[in-house]
Amino acid sequence: MALSKYTYRLDNGDTVYFLNGISEEFFKVAKNKADNVEYLLQNEDHCKDTFPKFYEKMYAGKFLTNNLEQEQEAIIQKYTSRKEPNLFRLMVLPTYQCNLRCWYCTQEHENFFISDDTVRRIKKLIDSNVQRPDIYFFTLSWFGGEPLICYETVVELTKYASEKCKELGKVFNSDITTNSTLLNDKRIKELISLGITSYQITIDGCKDFHDKIKILQNESAFAKAMRNIELVAKENAKCTIRFNYTHKNLNPEAIIKDIKSHLSQETLKKCDFMIYKVWQEDAKLVDKDKVSVLFNSAREIGLKPGFGTLGLCYADFRNFCCVYPNGKVSKCDNDNPKNLTSVLEEDGSISWTKQITDIPDVKPGDGSICSTCKYYPVCFGPCIGKRQHLKKLDTCVFNEPYVKEMLLNFCRAIDKHSI
Secondary structure (H helix, E strand, O other), rough: OOOOEEEEEEEEOOOEEEOOOEEEEEOEEEEEHHHHHHHHHHOOHHHHOOHHHHHHHHOOOOOOOHHHHHHHHHHHHHHHHOOOOOOEEEEEEOOOOOOOOOOOOOOOOOOEEEEEEEEHHHHHHHHHOOOOOOOOEEEEEEEOOOHHHHHHHHHHHHHHHHHHHHHHEEEEEEEEEEEEOOOOOHHHHHHHHEEEEEEEEEEEEHHHHHHHHOOOOOOOHHHHHHHHHHHHHOOOOOOEEEEEOOOOOOOHHHHHHHHHHHOEEEEEEEEEEEEEOOOOHHHOOOOHHHHHHHHHHHHHOOEEEEEEEOOOHHOOOOEEEOOOOOOOEEEEOOOOOOHHHHHOOOOOEEEOOOHHHOOOOOOOOOOOOOOOOOHHHHHHOHHHHHOOOOOOOOOOOOHHHHHHHHHHHHHHHHHHOOO
């Protein structure tokens, strides 16, 4: 018997989570009992006769192991499944332009718009991949810029992809990340009917704060976002409200009050509420207690709150690619399109440049610093977007406190009595 290398202790105020990275199962105990539980996990030989049911559960959840070979096999299986081998996921950025100018956006909003020729090539890319016998699922993701600036293109390609999947008996899904200012009742109904059934809409704080970041003429951008969220939920589509926070806009009481005043109780119950720190923000400036209050308050009004977590990035899915508005292709949606050299060819095939094809995966058992790390099954190393800028993978691009915070957030989001 051995305590799994991939079992983590995560302190959370008056409670402690024990999480296994392979199974992703966890349990919670009071902090004053955590040391005793840890002792039991480390000393089965002395305690198994006294607590047989406890140890039975610990083996079932992979917190304990007596077969290191099986543990490694489980990691390989998890890695393989997370690569989504039977899914073709295509992300299309029809434009780099946006009708808003949010200060934290990473993109330069240049006048890049997708051409008719690139649309035609994308259709051939869809054809060739959906016809593959190993592909059962196709997800078309819309991103930008603001993708709805190119509304007609979104409609055309979504309709084409949906009909092609129906013709070939493949499962089709589509999602969109949008500031929602270009949505209305008619468009929402049309997009959902075509298969865009998942929407991510961002807010930047309470109504007054949001309207200073996202500025519309003659109307409140916050009120418009809430109105469109209500319409999306009414059509039974999935809606994720993403809150981008800094120490300046983290006002839980005002945020929850404004959301609750704009959304019906039925809609609140249908929405996810994802809490993300703006990447430019220094984490040391953030009051974590306010994050906790926001999380709990969101749950109390019916929302399903959560945080960003670690794991395999979709950029590392086996069959993922991202087409930019200038017709260039990448494995990452955060690249500068002017620097890309991979090309979508006339026949819909992709000519990947050496800089992409030579970037190795971080595979289980490859001997890299990541594959031997105790956090590997929940992290899988840096995404391809980060790896392409590393000369070699000899140091962790994260740090243990950051990783443990992400794991703690994972537990909090699932645990209905957390924080």
